[in-house]
Amino acid sequence: MNLKNKLSTALLLALSAVxxxxxxxxxxxxxxxxxxxxCWAASATMIxxxxxxxxxxxxxxxxxxxxxxxxxxxxxxxxxxxxxGNWNYxxxxxMNYYWGGMRFYQQNGYxxxxxxxxxxxxxxxxIMSWRWSNGGGHDVVVKGYSGSYVYFNDPWDGSYTRTxxxxxxxxxxxxxxxxxxx
Numbered sequence: 001m002n003l004k005n006k007l008s009t010a011l012l013l014a015l016s017a018v019x020x021x022x023x024x025x026x027x028x029x030x031x032x033x034x035x036x037x038x039c040w041a042a043s044a045t046m047i048x049x050x051x052x053x054x055x056x057x058x059x060x061x062x063x064x065x066x067x068x069x070x071x072x073x074x075x076x077x078x079x080x081x082x083x084x085g086n087w088n089y090x091x092x093x094x095m096n097y098y099w100g101g102m103r104f105y106q107q108n109g110y111x112x113x114x115x116x117x118x119x120x121x122x123x124x125x126x127i128m129s130w131r132w133s134n135g136g137g138h139d140v141v142v143k144g145y146s147g148s149y150v151y152f153n154d155p156w157d158g159s160y161t162r163t164x165x166x167x168x169x170x171x172x173x174x175x176x177x178x179x180x181x182x
Contacts, residue, residue, distance in 0.1 A: 022146070022147055023144075023145065023146040023147065024117070024120045024121050024144050024145060024146075025120075025143060025144030025145075025146070025151050026050065026120060026123060026125050026143045026144055027050075028046050028047070028050045028125045028141055028143040028153050029046055029049050029050065029153075030046065030153045030155075030158065030159055031043075031045050031046050031049070031057065031153075031155055032155055032156070032158075033057070033155035033156060034057050034058070035082075035083045036078060036083060037083050037084055037085045038057055038061065038083070038155070039085075039138050039139040039140070039155045039156060040085065040086040040088070040091050040127075040139045041057040041058075041060045041061050041064070041086070042057055042139075042155030043127045043139040043140060043141050043153075043155055044060055044091055044094070044095055044127065044179075045057050045060055046125075046141045046153055046155075047095070047125055047126070047127060047141060048095065048098055050125055051102065053098055055098055056071065058070040058071035058072070058073075059071060060094060060098070061082060063094050063097065063098075064086060064090065064091070064094045065081065065082065065084070067081065067082055069082060070082040085136075085137070087106075088106040088127060088129055088139070088177050088178070088179040091106075091127070091179055092104045092105055092106050092179055095179070102181055102182075103181065103182045104179055104180065104181055104182070105179070105180065105182060106177055106178070106179050107177060107178050107179075107180060108176075108177045109175075109176075109177065109178075110128075110167075110168050110175035110178070111126075111128075111178055111180075113145075113148075113164050116142065116145060116150065116164070117145055119142075119180060119181075120142070120143070120144055120145055124180065124181045125141055125142060125143045125144075126141070126142050126178050126179060126180040126181070127139050127140070127141055127142075127178065127179040127180075128140060128141075128142055128167075128175060128176075128177070128178045128179075129175075129176040129177050129178070129179075130173040130174065130175060130176065131173060131174055131176040132172060132173050133171065133172050133173060133174075134172075137176060138154075138156065138173075139155070140152045140153065140154045140155070141153040141154075141155075145164075146161075148163050148164050148165070149161045149162065149163060149164070150162055150163070150164055150167045
């Protein structure tokens, strides 16, 4: 191989490595939340299924709330004990129960853009929580990035992207915490 071909090959390899580092989107299945407050359960089951552990949202809810009637009930009223929100520091215990080896933990605050990219590049999608400015919150799955954009599976709104800056903080919300794998 002559010098020109060697340099061309080296340049192509370098450019492909740069391209790999600037984007990554994982094939995380989208699960729409089955009840009004089950964003946390839908997000958890997306992560579990991505890692080969499919699980019904209602089974996850039964375990989380120590109940036995979440499955097969499509008529929950808004304040039903089975139709409640949950916090990531409780959800991690139940994900660890169903995972069987991989460990998840809750971390307060937001991830840096570099940490977000590192986790996606390591095939570790994660759950993040937004807290609304007017109260309440919502869990979504972060499944990828491209440059300054973050890719989401939102169990209420479907799949979309936002800038990293607007993911961390926007007029109506801020990034509260994450549920990540060790």
